Amino acid sequence: MQNNYTYQGALEASERIGWRVEDIIGGEKRLDFTKPFMPESLAQVKRLSFLTAAEQRTLNQIRGHEYLAMFGLVEEFILPYVVDHARSQLSGDDYRVRALLQFAGEEAKHIHLFKRFRQEFEAGFGSKCDFIGPAEDVKRFVLSHSPLGVGISILHIEWMTLRHYIEGVRDNQDLDPQFKSLLKHHWLEESQHTKLDTLIVKAVAADCTSKEIDQAFQEYAEIGAFLDNGIKQQTEFDVESFMNATSRNLSKSEREEMTAAVLKAMRWTYLGTGMTHRDFLTTVEKIKPEARKQIEEMAPAFC
Numbered sequence: 001m002q003n004n005y006t007y008q009g010a011l012e013a014s015e016r017i018g019w020r021v022e023d024i025i026g027g028e029k030r031l032d033f034t035k036p037f038m039p040e041s042l043a044q045v046k047r048l049s050f051l052t053a054a055e056q057r058t059l060n061q062i063r064g065h066e067y068l069a070m071f072g073l074v075e076e077f078i079l080p081y082v083v084d085h086a087r088s089q090l091s092g093d094d095y096r097v098r099a100l101l102q103f104a105g106e107e108a109k110h111i112h113l114f115k116r117f118r119q120e121f122e123a124g125f126g127s128k129c130d131f132i133g134p135a136e137d138v139k140r141f142v143l144s145h146s147p148l149g150v151g152i153s154i155l156h157i158e159w160m161t162l163r164h165y166i167e168g169v170r171d172n173q174d175l176d177p178q179f180k181s182l183l184k185h186h187w188l189e190e191s192q193h194t195k196l197d198t199l200i201v202k203a204v205a206a207d208c209t210s211k212e213i214d215q216a217f218q219e220y221a222e223i224g225a226f227l228d229n230g231i232k233q234q235t236e237f238d239v240e241s242f243m244n245a246t247s248r249n250l251s252k253s254e255r256e257e258m259t260a261a262v263l264k265a266m267r268w269t270y271l272g273t274g275m276t277h278r279d280f281l282t283t284v285e286k287i288k289p290e291a292r293k294q295i296e297e298m299a300p301a302f303c
């Protein structure tokens with residue numbers, strides 16, 4: 001299973017990359033609200049032909065706010081998961097201890113980064129955007145599952161983050177440079193997290209019985225369904241935020257069309273891009289080949 005991933009390699013890459021939140025946002029570094037924040041592959045607003053270009057951009061920015069809040073939310077449970085895992089691995093391989101603590105430190109930094117961007121967004125956008133939560137409840141629910149079930153769910157999140165940047169952002173010259181910088185810096189560190197979480201999942205799975213492995217994949221599906229429920233609720237919030245921001249009264253059919261488009265786009269952003277990621281599926285297959293088939297069968301509903 002991806003034998004080229006090592007704790008030492010991930011730690012060295014991470015130490016070379018290291019950036020500070022203060023270098024990325026604040027002072028002169030402001031969001032430019034004349035530009036879109038999200039790549040169209042994730043925002044999917046242009047298909048709403050009854051919106052003007054400015055309205056499409058506003059909806060795109062609302063999806064950007066939702067992205068900031070969603071990552072703030074999921075990283076709230078990734079951080080304690082990694083800390084708990086590191087706590088049980090404090091002796092033995094020095095590179096492993098340092099790489100895991102670095103991983104945790106980076107997720108704490110990402111929580112701070114997404115929070116700072118949300119503050120900048122709220123200061124400049126002009127109207128309020130609601131978001132699901134509270135994060136505490138989500139964290140409690142997710143962490144009530146087995147270490148392997150949560151680890152697989154986190155692996156999905158790490159790989160999907162990489163895909164968002166590589167496929168939609170890296171070569172995109174239309175986006176607000178500040179928002180693009182956020183996605184780039186996040187990607188730089190998440191690149192190590194995919195490797196470290198693959199090593200974590202592999203180590204945890206090696207100690208599991210086949211019954212525990214079956215249960216972990218069931219939990220992955222449960223956590224996904226929980227997230228999908230949140231996505232449905234958030235879709236309503238995004239549409240409400242759009243109407244507040246633009247003062248546009250959508251007709252019943254326009255509102256239905258927008259709701260369906262945002263739901264589809266959110267499912268692709270947070271579920272489909274992870275479930276169909278080649279490297280995620282490779283790791284899943286190594287643990288349980290039938291689980292890969294099951295995930296591939298479920299995936300079209302979120303793509």
Ligand SMILES: [Fe+2]
Pocket residue numbers: 075106107110186190
């Ligand atoms: Fe992160």
Ligand SMILES: [Fe+2]
Pocket residue numbers: 078107158189190193
């Ligand atoms: Fe991460």
